[in-house]
């Protein structure tokens with residue numbers, strides 16, 4: 386993935402929390418960087434071309450890569466459900482909706498929901514619009530780079546009950562995450578919430594990327610297909626949301642050991658789950 390003749394950059398290893406990634410030792414990494422000798426994350430080739438690489442991803446995989454995320458409606462039922470018979474239902478915005486693996490199961494379970502959904506990949510948005518359950522009456526689906534385009538151009542300010550960030554924030558350069566939260570705040574109701582699910586530090590995928598020297602900055606990596614991935618600690622996510630003016634309702638790290646019997650390997654998967662209230 387590296388350009389021949391690109392300058393050599395020496396980067397420090399990620400600071401692993403105690404016991405989180407025993408297979409990665411403390412050592413210096415040598416990374417060939419396409420852009421400059423500075424450690425400027427936003428200016429890194431894969432950060433700058435993130436939209437292009439995600440669009441390529443959906444052109445290649447279409448809607449076949451991610452499975453429908455049926456666990457959300459179980460874990461966060463009360464955030465989506467509106468039990469008042471006469472009400473119109475809650476309004477949800479999914480930022481970085483991809484091919485719709487979060488929104489379609491939600492609409493299926495909570496038919497009263499009105500869903501706004503955006504992604505910066507035009508290909509992802511066309512996949513959502515061609516889904517068999519797509520409904521122009523119940524959904525407002527649009528192309529938007531949530532780190533720089535004003536969400537209020539497509540969503541009325543302060544009208545959204547819940548924003549979902551499901552494996553989206555990890556795809557964003559850490560220096561752009563605050564702008565995304567600020568943007569979400571402009572459409573959230575005063576008593577609205579952001580629900581976060583994402584990769585956590587020490588996840589086996591991070592260990593692999595780290596071992597392959599694919600680090601851009603601390604806990605931020607590029608994958609073989611050019612898309613990027615950040616791994617969250619609870620402390621990092623808490624500070625990020627609190628600095629953006631959100632209160633922590635709940636935050637935890639979910640760990641699962643997954644064994645691939647045919648390849649005889651065991652992987653430690655780690656995910657962060659958070660609920661943040663607009664304060």
Ligand SMILES: C[S@@+](CC[C@H](N)C(=O)[O-])C[C@H]1O[C@@H](n2cnc3c(N)ncnc32)[C@H](O)[C@@H]1O
Nearest residue numbers: 439481482483486487504505530531551552556
């Ligand atoms: C791992 S996918 C998750 C898709 C979806 N949330 C799901 O549950 O399957 C991450 C998505 O975030 C989108 N994304 C990354 N950065 C974005 C940005 N700045 N604005 C809008 N979408 C973005 C990518 O195009 C990709 O579809």
